[in-house]
Amino acid sequence: MKIAIIGAGAIGLLTGAYAALSGTDVTFFSRTKEQAKKLADEGLFLHRDNSIERVDVSAFTFGEYDFSTYDVILIAVKQYSLRSILSSLASLDVACPLIFMQNGIAQIDYAKQWEKYLPSIAIIEHGAMRTSENTVVHTGNGQIQLGSFGQTAQAVKQLCEKLNEVHFRIVETKNWQMILEYKLLANAVINPLTALFRVKNGMLIKNGSLHKISKRLFQEAHSIFEHLDKQEAWQYVKNVIEKTANNRSSMLADCEAKRQTEIEAISGYILKAGKQRGKDLPFTEFVYESICSIEEESRRSYE
Amino acid sequence: MKIAIIGAGAIGLLTGAYAALSGTDVTFFSRTKEQAKKLADEGLFLHRDNSIERVDVSAFTFGEYDFSTYDVILIAVKQYSLRSILSSLASLDVACPLIFMQNGIAQIDYAKQWEKYLPSIAIIEHGAMRTSENTVVHTGNGQIQLGSFGQTAQAVKQLCEKLNEVHFRIVETKNWQMILEYKLLANAVINPLTALFRVKNGMLIKNGSLHKISKRLFQEAHSIFEHLDKQEAWQYVKNVIEKTANNRSSMLADCEAKRQTEIEAISGYILKAGKQRGKDLPFTEFVYESICSIEEESRRSYE
Numbered sequence: 001m002k003i004a005i006i007g008a009g010a011i012g013l014l015t016g017a018y019a020a021l022s023g024t025d026v027t028f029f030s031r032t033k034e035q036a037k038k039l040a041d042e043g044l045f046l047h048r049d050n051s052i053e054r055v056d057v058s059a060f061t062f063g064e065y066d067f068s069t070y071d072v073i074l075i076a077v078k079q080y081s082l083r084s085i086l087s088s089l090a091s092l093d094v095a096c097p098l099i100f101m102q103n104g105i106a107q108i109d110y111a112k113q114w115e116k117y118l119p120s121i122a123i124i125e126h127g128a129m130r131t132s133e134n135t136v137v138h139t140g141n142g143q144i145q146l147g148s149f150g151q152t153a154q155a156v157k158q159l160c161e162k163l164n165e166v167h168f169r170i171v172e173t174k175n176w177q178m179i180l181e182y183k184l185l186a187n188a189v190i191n192p193l194t195a196l197f198r199v200k201n202g203m204l205i206k207n208g209s210l211h212k213i214s215k216r217l218f219q220e221a222h223s224i225f226e227h228l229d230k231q232e233a234w235q236y237v238k239n240v241i242e243k244t245a246n247n248r249s250s251m252l253a254d255c256e257a258k259r260q261t262e263i264e265a266i267s268g269y270i271l272k273a274g275k276q277r278g279k280d281l282p283f284t285e286f287v288y289e290s291i292c293s294i295e296e297e298s299r300r301s302y303e
Numbered sequence: 304m305k306i307a308i309i310g311a312g313a314i315g316l317l318t319g320a321y322a323a324l325s326g327t328d329v330t331f332f333s334r335t336k337e338q339a340k341k342l343a344d345e346g347l348f349l350h351r352d353n354s355i356e357r358v359d360v361s362a363f364t365f366g367e368y369d370f371s372t373y374d375v376i377l378i379a380v381k382q383y384s385l386r387s388i389l390s391s392l393a394s395l396d397v398a399c400p401l402i403f404m405q406n407g408i409a410q411i412d413y414a415k416q417w418e419k420y421l422p423s424i425a426i427i428e429h430g431a432m433r434t435s436e437n438t439v440v441h442t443g444n445g446q447i448q449l450g451s452f453g454q455t456a457q458a459v460k461q462l463c464e465k466l467n468e469v470h471f472r473i474v475e476t477k478n479w480q481m482i483l484e485y486k487l488l489a490n491a492v493i494n495p496l497t498a499l500f501r502v503k504n505g506m507l508i509k510n511g512s513l514h515k516i517s518k519r520l521f522q523e524a525h526s527i528f529e530h531l532d533k534q535e536a537w538q539y540v541k542n543v544i545e546k547t548a549n550n551r552s553s554m555l556a557d558c559e560a561k562r563q564t565e566i567e568a569i570s571g572y573i574l575k576a577g578k579q580r581g582k583d584l585p586f587t588e589f590v591y592e593s594i595c596s597i598e599e600e601s602r603r604s605y606e
Binding site for chain 2: 196203282290293
């Protein structure tokens with residue numbers, strides 16, 4: 001089978017490497033020509049358990065290719081790139097199943113627009129780090145939970161089987177929407193605060209004042225997911241903080257590298273949902289504007 | 304005349320240097336023995352206009368001396384040390400006029416407790432930097448505005464005359480309470496935000512998102528000073544930001560040096576006043592907890 005992966009960040013490269021190991025024909029579509037050339041010329045390197053494996057892949061920049069030959073397309077770009085990627089795919093008359101691999105929750109609405117081609121939502125519970133344009137390190141061997149709107153496409157099921165064969169665990173799950181909501185709650189607390197205060201995740205519990213701010217941010221985020229049990233949800237968020245106490249969050253890393261962050265897909269989503277419900281969410285608004293201000297300075301520093 | 308200055312930070316040293324230049328007998332009371340010894344042994348050095356002058360002063364640590372011999376006592380400690388200093392002075396039966404030289408506004412309540420000895424409130428509009436334990440640089444030649452509760456003590460008037468003679472401008476003012484309120488509004492915006500985002504003052508206007516946050520913080524702070532014209536007050540705050548655009552605020556400097564900040568006297572004061580009026584001030588609460596979290600880490604780093 002042939003799959004396309006749009007986006008060659010850590011998660012795209014990781015999934016592509018295992019797919020190639022399983023004998024699947026893998027083509028990457030990256031943002032830059034340099035990365036596409038490197039992947040096509042040198043192959044893709046996967047580090048895991050102190051070993052390195054090399055796999056052959058095809059690679060192009062997005063937009064210069066015919067997408068009609070693929071059985072499945074994995075969308076591994078960040079949430080903020082989804083809109084433009086999907087409108088391109090629509091204009092190219094792509095008609096195969098898509099797998100959405102974003103953080104956040106807004107990809108559900110995009111996936112619904114694709115409903116007739118049986119899209120899936122992937123919840124990534126793997127650790128991965130891209131260390132060069134064609135090298136990915138598998139830092140945490142977890143699993144992918146896969147959700148669908150009713151029926152899962154046959155080609156997607158087949159891809160899952162192949163990935164499971166090479167021990168890249170991927171399981172279908174019914175309550176994926178609730179899992180995404182839980183994850184968004186955790187992200188809404190951990191990401192902006194760690195980026196703003198430039199601290200590791202664990203500090204949000206260790207530091208008394210940050211713990212207070214975390215709790216308030218959680219309460220605001222929970223107010224748009226009131227169907228979730230509040231006690232259980234807060235316990236979940238605290239567990240994530242404790243289990244990842246020594247990690248630097250992706251948003252902190254993005255801010256330090258002066259990259260665009262996922263604030264729009266996280267706090268931005270919550271603010272919009274709050275507005276629709278007539279709720280004032282001032283702590284969320286504060287951190288949203290704070291991260292926007294950091295992004296503004298990052299852009300300025302490139303001018 | 305003989306004056307005592309309690310607190311040998313930048314403002315205490317600056318005022319003391321000019322007082323000594325004017326022929327006044329000056330005694331410092333510092334927190335550390337080292338500083339008192341240095342001031343007494345080596346004298347106090349005043350840098351201004353590219354020249355250095357040396358003046359003789361007496362110096363002790365606070366508490367080891369008889370305070371009954373002074374005509375005026377200047378209290379030049381930070382707001383957060385006022386309570387303990389004043390209870391010591393009360394227990395020593397001090398009965399002379401005090402001049403309160405703090406940032407913030409809560410010193411008014413302390414001064415009122417001293418009303419029978421004709422206290423004054425000094426509003427400092429000088430720039431000063433302490434560069435060693437007995438060296439102060441006069442970085443901005445402004446003025447001191449002096450307010451009283453009705454009558455100004457004769458000894459205080461006399462001290463003002465002497466200071467004005469050596470061109471250390473000090474003027475009596477009627478609307479000192481309003482000036483303090485304006486200054487608190489500016490401090491409530493500038494200090495916590497510059498410290499939290501680690502930026503110079505001007506960034507609060509230059510950066511669109513920080514400008515939004517600044518405006519919200521201002522609105523909350525203004526809600527406890529509703530007798531002040533809102534438009535004029537916001538214009539005042541913006542003017543201060545523009546005029547000090549290249550400055551690093553005192554709270555930013557305190558956070559970077561891992562010192563205690565004046566957050567309690569600024570945002571803490573506004574939160575308390577808001578609570579008394581039944582007002583919810585979430586942006587103020589956010590920055591208050593944020594600066595507390597930074598102070599908590601500073602204390603931890605000394606453990």
